[in-house]
Amino acid sequence: MSFILELITSFVRKMLELLTFGGKTLTNTLKIYVKTNTGRTLTVNLEPQWDIKNVKELVAPQLGLQPDEVKIIFAGKELSDATTIMQCDLGQQSTLHAIRMRPPTIQREKLLSMSLEEEEPTGTPTEEASKPLNETLLDLQLENDERLNITDEYRVRAKAHFFVHCGQCDKLCNGKLRVRCSLCKGGAFTVHRDPECWDDVLKPRRIPGHCESLEIACVDNAAGDPPYAEFYFKCAEHVSGGEKDFAAPLNLIKNNIKDVPCLACTDVSETVLVFPCAAQHVTCIDCFRQYCRSRLGDRQFMPHPDFGYTLPCPAGCEHSFIEEIHHFKLLTREEYDRYQRFATEEATPPPPCGTLGSVVCSALPQS
């Protein structure tokens, strides 16, 4: 009996693995870098079915520690022992952070010394290990009341999904959300809460957290307030090119979790672009390209003072300009070249780099 069960579970696992890695890798073993806050980086090979406890057992001896003295941080979360590697959206050559647990006495001492000078910082959160961010994060389209009353069935569908324009793959790709400290840029950072809307992700100083990337925890100001999280995106479809391999988030591209038909072709597509108008008009990606193409042909893009050369919602709604102009990278290379030429001719300086999220334009090849 148990033999059959095992057979079934291994089959399901195989299928899941196929899904997760798109069948690109022949072996499912992941080569992962483990960074410590003492400046060391270990290279380990992890099996997808392993859990975090296994990782601790593998890493701790190399650091001269006991497994229970180590905590593993990934994408803004301290991972619980039961979390499996498969559950994290780790790709080949991703980086995990292994941090030595601070003995509790030191923490208390530190707090005491702080409270002598200043009032105790409000709401020092109790940190506890959890599931990875990609498992817990719900789609940012959902309103607060929708988040609270979500059914388990819907939860699977409503899991957060991100899209990026990847300069290396030169196309619309699935994206991975990553978190680092806004001060030291280190990845051993745990968030105090999950982001709940795009502003939480794209705008600076929204979500505080705890940074352990350096021996001494980062603080935001002299009062010792916690530092803020900085969110960024990576392409999930090519092997990570290191911590600086960013991709531009396309925040208007979404999974069509509410099955809205395209405004233009009326098809219900899986992936759609939702315009930032009050009516939240939706087009499929093909129709969005067609829209851009037709407006580009008539030179009807608008030079917006803040966003650059852009388009509003095709239904002509108010306050509906596309703010992140990387969305126009969905056009073909020739069309995008033309877009850039027109934009230059219309002579509106592009918005300064890094105003949206933490996209560093040098990481995006200028065509």
Add this chain to the structure above:
Amino acid sequence: MTAMSPSERRLHKELMSLIKEPPPGVTVDTESVQQNLSEWKLNIKGFEGTLYDGEDFQLLFKFNNKYPFDSPEVTFIGNNIPVHPHVYSNGHICLSILTEDWSPALSVQSVCLSIASMLSSCREKKRPPDNALYVKTCNKNPKKTKWWYHDDSV
């Protein structure tokens, strides 16, 4: 069928629903459409109880490959052009949703409804005041006309 462009796909869908559930008084000239998906002839009847009761008109819709992001070109054709303050004797229609107020969320059906209501609400059968001059000087394509919409009631 396999290699339809997004605009052809949309036209195909609209055509199907227009044939299946046409708005009152409207019929599609299926023969014209079968020849060319980008030019449709539609028959539209003057409603009972309006100034156009018993009259039959014909509309021509021309679509380019930017449809629905670009509005269709819509004109009255044939030998009966309705006498209406917003319809020129060459068939051109002064209707804002056909140019600046067009939205891809509109459709052939909604244009038909607008035209039907424009006809139905007419109180006096007369041509636009500048008809003679316009017809002599205008471009063949009504979308090239810089319309000056002065009457918001229709």
